[in-house]
Amino acid sequence: MQPIRVLKAVMVAATAAVIGWAVLFIVRNYAGSGRCAGGACPTGSGARTGLAFLFAAVGVLGLFGAVNWAIGKGCWPKRQVWGVLAPAGLLAGLLPGWLLYDGLTGGRLDLQWSAARDRPDTAEALGNWSVGSTLVQARGNGLTAYAARDGAQRWQRPAPAGESVCAMSDRTSGGTGLVAFGGYLKPCDTVALVNLSTGQPVWQQKTDGDPAVIKAADARIALADGTAVVAENGAVRGLAAGDGAERWKRTEAEGCRVAAVGASAARALVVDRCGTDAFRLSSLDARTGEESWNSALPSGKEVHVLSAEPAVVVVDGKALPFDGRGHGRAAIPLALPRDYIGFAARPVTRAVITGDVLVTAVTPDWNPAPRSVGAYALSDGHQVWTQHFDDEVSALALRPDGRLAVLTRDGGGDGTIRPLDVRTGQSAGGIEPLTGEDSLIGPWSVELFPDPHGYVIANRSLTGDYPPALGARR
Structure with missing residues (x-):
């Protein structure tokens, strides 16, 4: 040829x-x-x-x-x-x-499953725990566990008759979670430690609920390793995780009430409100109840424990970190969810702490929807880096590989995961849009739970038009 x-x-x-x-x-x-x-x-x-x-x-x-x-x-x-x-x-x-x-x-995240929409559409998804391959979601009427891989319902535990979920611990321990129930316009006084593999209670007991707290309110209970910390009427008690027996009791000073509690593996933080809006923070040994230090907090209306180790407390939208001796170190502004309802396992979903850095969504004064993420040093509050996005920042989470996952949402409810290097704030990989169905990410409070193969996303509060939970994988 x-x-x-x-x-x-x-x-x-x-x-x-x-x-x-x-x-x-x-x-x-x-x-x-x-x-x-x-x-x-x-x-x-x-x-x-x-x-x-x-x-x-x-x-x-x-x-x-x-x-x-x-x-x-x-x-x-x-x-x-x-x-x-x-x-x-x-x-x-x-x-x-x-x-x-x-x-x-x-990369792209394909929708694998989504839980049925809440009906009636006024139902509220209140908080979530991610334990191994299971997502446990609390609504007013009880707890529901979903398999993270395919969304299959593993178990469901209804609230006791005539009561509803009114509090839950921000952390789990040994495959268990602490939850509390209360009747309508009654104290949040039934506490149960739940086995999150089966939904069955390890133990359940009545406590001396504070009669001044008659609505759903987080920060009333916390779970350390081996100890359940419960805020009661004029006292805080430490209960043995094994059987609910009392380990220690801390009585409040005259004129003071417990405003919030939190826990790490070994530490319990207690915030007391003394008078109208004066707060005091105390650090206790979770096993014995012995106080190691206490410190005054600024006056305010709302207080939550963001982290017990390191100690970080949120007062009226500002994160206040403390060192190991109880000395305040900084004041860092947070972007709180717009539907801030005062009850959830994580009251602030757009902030994470890694090492000595707090990473949070940043809200400009002129825009209520945060479109930036900033990292702040807990030591002195200085801004380490900031990263801006075109879409609203809905949730933050640390991935198993150490990168920061930022979930952004456009106006139509479509989400995109954007991985960042926690040290620099720079992009640490390609973005991963969530595809498969419209209107997945709600405009309110959202929680993000990464795993090595994808993410579980939980919508909180009024979820009628959005799935309470969904799973997406690469």
């Missing part, structure tokens, strides 16, 4: 392959792994769109030029050009085109 005939055959096949790439890119952009869901596009979408148009223009013009050259005098017959060379080139180019497309396409 003459070299010129071989060259012409190669040109026809190559330009036909380019047309095949154009078709492949266009189809996959709109119906495959590269499609955008409600504006959430995987990394590389701009390059793929541009290449689709480039391949189409170059391929059409190049193919007709190559065909005219190939069927010139003494060369390939027209039937062989259109019937053999062009189709062969198109088919041969599909695999390279597919690999090129995948190489340009970043």
